[in-house]
Amino acid sequence: METWGGFAVSGTTGGAATGLRSEAEASRAAIADCAKDGAKNFAVKMTCNNQCMAAMYFGPGYESRLRSAATVHIASQGLELDCRAQVLSGVCEVIYTGCSEPIFEEWRCPPGSHPVGGLGVGGCAPIGGGLPSSQPRAMGRWHKSWGAVAIAPSNGDIGVSTGKASKLEAEQEVTSSCRNGGAPDCRSELSYKD
Structure with a gap:
């Protein structure tokens, strides 16, 4: 499902919103964000769906410019190049970045999550984007580990x-685990790394 973002301005005040379900909702939320500091006479200057936005102050007059792109880096870099080409001396400062990423809905996952896994082993994981900035986000990294499955043909x-830290360790443990049931002919049938 696509999500929308918007950016509104009123003089030197700006307001932004990301991760909303419609363009109209993103526009209203951007205006509300702009108005929270008392601004009046605002206008929506940009909306985008399933993209990232960047806003930058340009030059001695502090004019704001906006750009959307697939990533924050691309949007910001494009604004930086434009600013450097137009402003010989002055400010080129990114003042806002945000993304409205698509939401993948599946019947087997609750709202706010998407399917993960494969080969008959599945689960759900939180969606990384499109969430309001006030909600927690995972900031860590994945630690790779090994697993295995053993089967005893006799019973x-x-x-x-x-x-497990290694394939060998996973296969040794799984064979031992299978033999605890009393079968002497356990053998590792499948090893995997997640």
């Missing part, structure tokens, strides 16, 4: 191992 016993 169908299985063993499972997850979260």
Whole structure:
């Protein structure tokens, strides 16, 4: 599902909104953000969907310019290049960046999350974008780990191992786990890295 962002201005005051379900909603929210500091006579200067926005002050007169693009970096870089070409001496300062990213809805995941996984192993993870800035965002990094599945052909016993640092460690644990059920012929059938 697409989301919308908008930017409104009133003199030297600006207001922005991202991650909303319609262009009209993004425009209203940008105007409300602009008006919260008492500004009047505002106008929506830009809306975009499924993109990032950047705003920059240009030159000695502090004129604001806006640009949308696929990423904040591309939008900001484009404004910077425009400003440097037009302003020989003065200010080129990014004053706002934000993104309205698409929301992927699936029947099996609750609102605010998207499907992850594969090969019959699935789950849901929070959507990284399109959320209001007041909500928490994951700021860490993924730690890779190994897992394995073992099966005993003689009686169908299985063993499972997850979260191991190496493939060898996962396979050793899974074979041992399977043998705890009493089957002597357990063997690792599948190893995976997440």
